[in-house]
Amino acid sequence: MHNWCNIHAMNADIEFRDLHHILLLAEEMNFSRAALRANLSQTAFSRSVQAIELRYGLRLFDRSTRRVSPTAACRQLLDRGREVLARARDLSREMQYLAGSLGGELCFGASLLGVDCFLQGLLPEMKRASPQLKLNIEVAQWSLLLQHLDAERIEFFVAYPSTLVDDPRFQVTHLPPQPASVFCRPDHPLTRSRQRLGMGDLLPYPWASIQFAGEIKEQLRQLSGAQRVENLPVAMNCDNKDLLRDMARHSDHLLFTWTAWVSPDLEQGLLVDLRERLRPKVPDLAFQLPCAIVRLADRTPSPLAKVLIRMIERKAAGQR
Secondary structure: OHHHHHHHHHOOOOOHHHHHHHHHHHHHOOHHHHHHHOOOOHHHHHHHHHHHHHHHOOOOEEEOOOOEEEOHHHHHHHHHHHHHHHHHHHHHHHHHHHOOOOOOEEEEEEOHHHHHHHHOOHHHHHHHHOOOOEEEEEEOOHHHHHHHHHOOOOOEEEEOOHHHHHOOOEEEEEEEEEEEEEEEOOOOHHHHOOOOEOHHHHOOOOEEEOOOOHHHHHHHHHHHOOOOHHHOOEEEEOOOHHHHHHHHHHOOOEEEEEOHHHHHHHHOOOOEEHHHHEOOOOOHHHHEEEEEEEEEOOOOOOHHHHHHHHHHHHHHHHHO
């Protein structure tokens, strides 16, 4: 039987569905989670994997009561399998483009900064042009977005680029850096002081911010004069803007963030910009947050991705 399977496998054509199921199980190492991503019942997904192994006479996964793990043979197939599926998706997208169709599904990611400063207003415009468009958007920190991009669950993301600029695996398109500052409530103790404020005067108060990358935290350390990043009084890390705004407006917390999303609070007098009171004046470059469009360098963007990327670039050009 084993020899027949091997002979039969020599005449079997690999199917994209087979590769997809193998890759899902290798990534999740759990039949239930992999089946969920494949939109199948666990029983149907398990039978599919078993049928693939039988068809090719090759054990791809070791099973135990506690875990599922790819065999050595399976691990040899994974990189090539990902590449084959990626090329197949590229071909499908190119065919859609040649057919003039902008329907379909677009999966991409963005950080809160990317959403606030570059995506606002663009998606309704895109939807009006393509009513059948389905959007899957991952809003998360750049490190999580990078994981999704590596796994090709998204085509690109708009976020802080970090060190990806120097990584040949990625194509990074810089967007205009966004002005940032430190904000507090109008009756904060710091606003009542008649003395000049320095960055070091901010250290006795708790700080609130989104989950900044390490490079930005190091920049804040240098500006404040703190000896180590761990000495910064960051008392609240949160990726929910409403919670951060509420903390800044109703406590002594200082809010470090980009200016665009607190502009309404500044106009209404609910928050004040402390950077204007700092002496010596902090250079503009020291209070800017970089942002970029990041995608895999060796992948052809789908027609939908190309359209949205062009829209983002046009909006960014208007900010310069």
